[in-house]
Amino acid sequence: xxxxxxxxxxxxxxxxxxxxxxxxxxxxxxxxxxxxxxxxxxxxxxxxxxxxxxxxxxxxxxxxxxxxxxxxxxxxxxxxxxxxxxxxxxxxxxxxxxxxxxxxxxxxxxxxxxxxxxxxxxxxxxxxxxxxxxxxxxxxxxxxxxxxxxxxxxxxxxxxxxxxxxxxxxxxxxxxxxxxxxxxxxxxx
Amino acid sequence: xxxxxxxxxxxxxxxxxxxxxxxxxxxxxxxxxxxxxxxxxxxxxxxxxxxxxxxxxxxxxxxxxxxxxxxxxxxxxxxxxxxxxxxxxxxxxxxxxxxxxxxxxxxxxxxxxxxxxxxxxxxxxxxxxxxxxxxxxxxxxxxxxxxxxxxxxxxxxxxxxxxxxxxxxxxxxxxxxxxxxxxxxxxxxxxxxxxxxxxxxxxxxxxxxxxxxxxxxxxxxxxxxxxxxxxxxxxxxxxxxxxxxxxxxxxxxxxxxxxxxxxxxxxxxxxxxxxxxxxxxxxxxxxxxxxxxxxxxxxxxxxxxxxxxxxxxxxxxxxxxxxxxxxxxxxxxxxxxxxxxxxxxxxxxxxxxxxxxxxxxxxxxxxxxxxxxxxxxxxxxxxxxxxxxxxxxxxxxxxxxxxxxxxxxxxxxxxxxxxxxxxxxxxxxxxxxxxxxxxxxxxxxxxxxxxxxxxxxxxxxxxxxxxxxxxxxxxxxxxxxxxxxxxxxxxxxxxxxxxxxxxxxxxxxxxxxxxxxxxxxxxxxxxxxxxxxxxxxxxxxxxxxxxxxxxxxxxxxxxxxxxxxxxxxxxxxxxxxxxxxxxxxxxxxxxxxxxxxxxxxxxxxxxxxxxxxxxxxxxxxxxxxxxxxxxxxxxxxxxxxxxxxxxxxxxxxxxxxxxxxxxxxxxxxxx
Numbered sequence: 111x112x113x114x115x116x117x118x119x120x121x122x123x124x125x126x127x128x129x130x131x132x133x134x135x136x137x138x139x140x141x142x143x144x145x146x147x148x149x150x151x152x153x154x155x156x157x158x159x160x161x162x163x164x165x166x167x168x169x170x171x172x173x174x175x176x177x178x179x180x181x182x183x184x185x186x187x188x189x190x191x192x193x194x195x196x197x198x199x200x201x202x203x204x205x206x207x208x209x210x211x212x213x214x215x216x217x218x219x220x221x222x223x224x225x226x227x228x229x230x231x232x233x234x235x236x237x238x239x240x241x242x243x244x245x246x247x248x249x250x251x252x253x254x255x256x257x258x259x260x261x262x263x264x265x266x267x268x269x270x271x272x273x274x275x276x277x278x279x280x281x282x283x284x285x286x287x288x289x290x291x292x293x294x295x296x297x298x299x
Numbered sequence: 300x301x302x303x304x305x306x307x308x309x310x311x312x313x314x315x316x317x318x319x320x321x322x323x324x325x326x327x328x329x330x331x332x333x334x335x336x337x338x339x340x341x342x343x344x345x346x347x348x349x350x351x352x353x354x355x356x357x358x359x360x361x362x363x364x365x366x367x368x369x370x371x372x373x374x375x376x377x378x379x380x381x382x383x384x385x386x387x388x389x390x391x392x393x394x395x396x397x398x399x400x401x402x403x404x405x406x407x408x409x410x411x412x413x414x415x416x417x418x419x420x421x422x423x424x425x426x427x428x429x430x431x432x433x434x435x436x437x438x439x440x441x442x443x444x445x446x447x448x449x450x451x452x453x454x455x456x457x458x459x460x461x462x463x464x465x466x467x468x469x470x471x472x473x474x475x476x477x478x479x480x481x482x483x484x485x486x487x488x489x490x491x492x493x494x495x496x497x498x499x500x501x502x503x504x505x506x507x508x509x510x511x512x513x514x515x516x517x518x519x520x521x522x523x524x525x526x527x528x529x530x531x532x533x534x535x536x537x538x539x540x541x542x543x544x545x546x547x548x549x550x551x552x553x554x555x556x557x558x559x560x561x562x563x564x565x566x567x568x569x570x571x572x573x574x575x576x577x578x579x580x581x582x583x584x585x586x587x588x589x590x591x592x593x594x595x596x597x598x599x600x601x602x603x604x605x606x607x608x609x610x611x612x613x614x615x616x617x618x619x620x621x622x623x624x625x626x627x628x629x630x631x632x633x634x635x636x637x638x639x640x641x642x643x644x645x646x647x648x649x650x651x652x653x654x655x656x657x658x659x660x661x662x663x664x665x666x667x668x669x670x671x672x673x674x675x676x677x678x679x680x681x682x683x684x685x686x687x688x689x690x691x692x693x694x695x696x697x698x699x700x701x702x703x704x705x706x707x708x709x710x711x712x713x714x715x716x717x718x719x720x721x722x723x724x725x726x727x728x729x730x731x732x733x734x735x736x737x738x739x740x741x742x743x744x745x746x747x748x749x750x751x752x753x754x755x756x757x758x759x760x761x762x763x764x765x766x767x768x769x770x771x772x773x774x775x776x777x778x779x780x781x782x783x784x785x786x787x788x789x790x791x792x793x794x795x796x797x798x799x800x801x802x803x804x805x806x807x808x809x810x811x812x813x814x815x816x817x818x819x820x821x822x823x824x825x826x827x828x829x830x831x832x833x834x835x836x837x838x839x840x841x842x843x844x845x846x847x848x849x850x851x852x853x854x855x856x857x858x859x860x861x862x863x864x865x866x867x868x869x870x871x872x873x874x875x876x877x878x879x880x881x882x883x884x885x886x887x888x889x890x891x892x893x894x895x896x897x898x899x900x901x902x903x904x905x906x907x908x909x910x911x912x913x914x915x916x917x918x919x920x921x922x923x924x925x926x927x928x929x930x931x932x933x934x935x936x937x938x939x940x941x942x943x944x945x946x947x948x949x950x951x952x953x954x955x956x957x958x959x960x961x962x963x964x965x966x967x968x969x970x
Contacts, residue, residue: 127645146755148648148763150790177687177767181786202652202680209653 117155117166118282120275121185123211124195125203126173129230129265133195134169136265137275149173151181158272160279167275186218190282191258193274195228198262201241204251212255224281226259227252228274233264258284338393341386344580349573350383357391360398374821375577382581545802546715550809555956556886556948558810560727560734564941567818568731574814575727582721583705586712590704599694604628604664606692609732619668622968624735628667631674632686633743640679641746642753647687647764651680660685690740690768697737697769702728707770710792722799723807727814741804748801762797766790769797819938819957826938864954866932868893868964880951886932887946893964894930929966936961943967 122130131149135141138156152171157164170189172182186192194211196203207227215223229248236242245262252260258281263270345354353371356363363371368387372380550557563571583590601611612626619627640646659681666672674682690697698706702725709721726734744761751757756764770793800807866889867875878889934953935941937960944953954960 125650126648146645146760147757148760150763150794151787177764178790181790200649202649205652205654206650 117168118191118279119168119170119189120191120193120278120282121170121172121189122193122195123172123182123215124193124228124230125197125200125206126177128195128197128200128203130195131171132265133228133230133263133271133274134171136268136271137167137169150178156275158275158279160276160283165279167278183214183218186215186223190285191224191226191278192219193226193228193278194257195230196243197231198229198235198243198248199231199239199241201243204243204247207251208255224285225255225257226261226274226277226281227255227257229260229262231264232262232270233266338390338397341390341393344576345383345386345390347573348383348576349570353387354390357387357394360394362391363387374817374824376817378581378585379574379577382577382584385584545798548716548719548803548806550806552947553812554949554952555812555815556945556953558812558815558942558945560808560810562943562945563810563815563939565731567940567942568727570818570821571810571814572727574817575724578814579705579721579724579728582712582717582724583708586717588708588711590702590708593700593703595700596694604667605660605689606694608695609693609697609736610695610730613732625732625739626736628663629686629689629736630739632682632689633739635674635677636679636682636686637743637746640682641750643679644754646679646747646754646756647683647761648756649680649683651678651682651684656681656684656688660688687765687768691771695733696771697733697740699729699733703770706796707789707793710795718799719803719806720811722796722803723809723811726807727810737800738804738808741801744801745804758798758801759794762794762801763790766793766797769793815939815942822938862951862954864950864962866893866962866964870965880954882949882951884950885946886944886948886950886953889932889950889962890930890946890964929968930964931967933963933965934960935963 122134124130126148127146131147131152134152134154134156138154149171150173154169154171156167156169158167159165170185172178172185192215194207194215196207198204212225215225227248229243229245237244248262249260251257259277261270261274261277263274265271342354342358345351350371353363368384372383375383560568599611600607602615604612609626612628613623616623616627623630636646655678659677663672663685696703706722706725709718709725712718712721726737729737744765747754747756748758748761751760767790770789863877863879865875865877876893878884878892931946932944932948933941934944934957937957939957939960943965
């Protein structure tokens with residue numbers, strides 16, 4: 111039905127230092143580096159299985175925000191799913207989703223792009239702190255921006271990372287299916 | 300060094316691969332240039348190095364005679380002269396074509412008498428250089444390059460058609476082929492025109508071809524030292540354990556004193572600037588590097604803070620404080636981050652909140668000069684973001700449209716020491732306000748890196764973040780699909796440059812001693828020639844600065860004798876003091892002596908001691924306060940306009956280099 115051999119591609123976006131590279135590294139089974147190394151642009155590939163089928167996920171990991179913006183913009187056209195990440199203990203990065211990332215993605219991808227909202231570093235969440243972002247807030251934002259899903263993750267727990275990318279695959283497949291049925295409808299006429 | 304070079308090798312091979320695939324247009328352009336020469340590039344270049352007279356002359360349809368050409372290049376080294384010659388040739392060829400008149404050229408009537416068998420560069424001059432016993436690592440590479448072992452010969456190497464980037468190959472020119480090529484055969488590596496009469500006090504030692512003078516691995520040249528001139532040498536230290544892959548260089552002390560860029564007067568700096576451009580062009584020619592001047596934006600704001608050229612900001616700020624050398628807003632932002640946010644994790648990397656930044660920026664624009672900004676509530680990441688915005692929005696980028704590409708191209712030089720030298724020359728070429736602003740920015744970045752254990756911003760991270768803000772990668776994404784390989788390599792390359800700028804900041808802000816030396820020489824010759832040859836002087840009218848260097852006639856007082864200098868201290872009540880020099884006396888000693896005579900007994904040894912807590916010294920009746928750490932001896936007149944002396948300067952050596960100078964004790968704001 112769906113061409114499984116074609117890899118699913120996604121792009122990680124979000125402010126600097128929220129842990130985009132860490133998620134990607136964790137997913138492909140590598141330990142995130144102890145020292146923080148700023149990313150310019152990386153590309154990873156990892157495997158996951160959904161409904162018994164094996165899929166390859168290729169992950170674009172461009173630099174955060176303003177630095178190297180032009181490079182990042184290129185990745186939007188190439189990917190099926192966009193993962194918008196924020197750090198739960200950094201409210202600024204959460205605010206950036208609505209004020210910066212969503213407008214940018216909409217600008218280059220239109221409104222139809224599949225977005226998954228990802229809350230990172232949930233192990234650092236401190237409910238008493240003002241800057242900490244709660245699950246409810248995250249879910250609310252996901253509904254507002256019409257995201258394909260809201261996920262919470264931490265690199266301390268591999269399963270939470272894995273579920274994120276399983277979600278990526280299911281979203282991508284849904285999207286492909288839609289296109290296909292649309293195509294069929296048109297061709298029937 | 301071996302370590303760093305090999306680890307970068309992969310990068311370079313990749314870089315070149317990408318470069319060669321990326322820009323076929325550029326290559327073409329380069330080769331086509333001589334076919335459709337308009338000469339404007341050359342004319343602009345010649346004007347920039349201060350040879351307007353030559354350009355006008357050629358444009359008027361006159362050629363240059365051998366003598367005139369020689370006069371122009373007399374104070375240049377052979378490689379510099381070759382560079383000038385190449386441009387002059389291209390320009391005159393162009394002009395002749397344009398005029399379409401087949402006049403007999405002066406040069407056809409006077410064919411060069413010597414045969415020029417191949418050795419354009421490798422003639423007695425380089426022998427002199429080699430016999431000097433200073434064959435550095437870089438030098439051998441260089442000779443290799445220079446001796447024209449270039450595999451492909453360029454098709455345009457005829458009748459003096461050179462591109463801005465083209466290099467002369469060592470063709471043997473047959474004697475009957477009279478052409479302009481022959482003109483520029485300067486068989487000397489040193490100055491071509493021997494100085495007829497000895498300058499009073501002692502002339503400068505001749506400067507050999509100095510491609511590598513600045514970067515010797517060891518101070519090996521004893522002859523030079525015995526003449527009282529030590530080369531500026533860098534010691535290459537062992538690899539640091541910071542993992543930044545950059546070797547440690549230290550500046551070896553120069554007997555004549557280390558000259559920082561802020562030490563020289565404006566007129567000296569502009570002369571050094573011309574020499575630096577010559578030197579850089581010669582270096583880039585040797586490495587076949589071309590760079591384009593980026594196009595400038597047309598409309599520019601002239602008021603406000605963001606998006607205003609540095610020059611305009613500085614002019615406004617000077618109305619508030621005449622001593623400022625960098626825009627106050629930029630200085631303040633940096634000072635705030637330095638004071639409060641150096642240890643914030645991810646400083647410069649974490650973007651802050653867009654909304655707050657916008658608001659802060661609005662407040663700054665409205666109220667910055669009225670002083671109603673309270674920095675206390677500003678958050679670290681917002682301030683850092685603002686700093687980056689400021690840089691990105693400069694209508695004239697910090698590295699300037701002219702040289703931004705050249706800065707990036709330095710990466711394609713393979714020898715680290717030559718990269719350093721190229722960067723130093725480029726910094727000399729920046730307008731003062733850009734140079735100063737870049738300096739405080741880099742010093743700030745250095746401080747950020749020094750706290751990297753706390754803020755996680757290592758040298759590599761800081762460079763990577765700052766590179767796109769300094770090099771302003773153009774966003775031409777609409778044209779392409781997918782990620783540009785070139786962009787990634789550009790990112791790697793420019794980050795490397797930023798890394799070097801941060802790491803070698805102090806070395807890079809030192810004026811290479813060979814340039815200072817060459818400038819002294821030029822001034823001496825200009826002074827000499829003034830009295831001797833009026834016609835040539837007319838020709839060089841633009842460059843004549845001898846008025847500035849005129850020394851009042853020596854009054855033969857009783858104490859005027861060899862080895863005795865008179866030191867003036869206009870800020871003190873003393874009018875002048877005669878000081879007998881001995882071989883070990885430094886500028887610092889002399890400054891001390893004035894302190895001592897004013898009541899202070901601090902024996903200062905050099906700049907290193909400046910941090911001592913010092914109280915101002917009160918000098919008798921007038922109570923002139925003399926902040927000790929800012930007091931320096933200045934060398935003025937003679938063969939230089941004005942130079943602030945490093946406290947370690949050996950006075951005897953300097954006295955021999957510039958016997959006609961006056962010596963003045965003054966305070967400096969910059970050192």
